[in-house]
Amino acid sequence: MFLKLICAVLLFCAASQAAVANELAVWNFNDSDLNVDHGSGTLSSNLNVVNLLFAAGTTTNARQGDPAGQALSLQGGTGNANNGRNLTFAVSTAGFSNIIVSFATQGTSTGFTSNQFQYSLDGINFTDFGSPYTPATAFGTLPLVFSLVSIAGLNNNPNAAFRIVFNGATSSTGNNRIDNIVVEGVSASVASIPEPTTALLLLSGLGGLYKLKRRRR
Numbered sequence: 001m002f003l004k005l006i007c008a009v010l011l012f013c014a015a016s017q018a019a020v021a022n023e024l025a026v027w028n029f030n031d032s033d034l035n036v037d038h039g040s041g042t043l044s045s046n047l048n049v050v051n052l053l054f055a056a057g058t059t060t061n062a063r064q065g066d067p068a069g070q071a072l073s074l075q076g077g078t079g080n081a082n083n084g085r086n087l088t089f090a091v092s093t094a095g096f097s098n099i100i101v102s103f104a105t106q107g108t109s110t111g112f113t114s115n116q117f118q119y120s121l122d123g124i125n126f127t128d129f130g131s132p133y134t135p136a137t138a139f140g141t142l143p144l145v146f147s148l149v150s151i152a153g154l155n156n157n158p159n160a161a162f163r164i165v166f167n168g169a170t171s172s173t174g175n176n177r178i179d180n181i182v183v184e185g186v187s188a189s190v191a192s193i194p195e196p197t198t199a200l201l202l203l204s205g206l207g208g209l210y211k212l213k214r215r216r217r
């Protein structure tokens, strides 16, 4: 009986730890591919494949101790063909709410100077969120942060998706780098999990019960 209780308390402790680590998907591009690096999600792009490159990254917005490594580098392409094209990342938010998307970015003067962030509730139809942004010329120390806390439909949604639509490139090699794309949220069950201090109190309480039991024997 006592062992069962201890196990339950340990499970509670493990659950509250999981609630703190709420990164649903992280792309650090350090392995020079579009595969997710922490968590789960799918990243795709309709830019011409020859214009999907990798170049020196940054630790800005890096998670879990990731080094700067590489970043995604997107070029305007021949005839600026990639204007109007996008990067799309689908990340299930099942079990999570208060979704926030962030990433580090920089762009050259002839790269994409007008980029629109979007979100989708069904993975198919996308809605503009905020105004178009122009990347700084260097990554800098702060990421771009899109707080989607007000979009209730993105909570607990297995079809949630996000998109950046690129525009304004004026040369074939003008480019934008993107690194450390993070989709994060708050665990929906976080309110029902006791705080670590509560769990500790519970543990000491159980310790008292155990002593009582031993004394009775």
Ligand SMILES: [Ca+2]
Pocket: 028, 029, 030, 057, 058, 067, 068, 069, 070, 071, 179, 180
């Ligand atoms: Ca990187």
Ligand SMILES: [Ca+2]
Pocket: 027, 028, 029, 030, 031, 032, 033, 034, 035, 036, 037
């Ligand atoms: Ca990767």
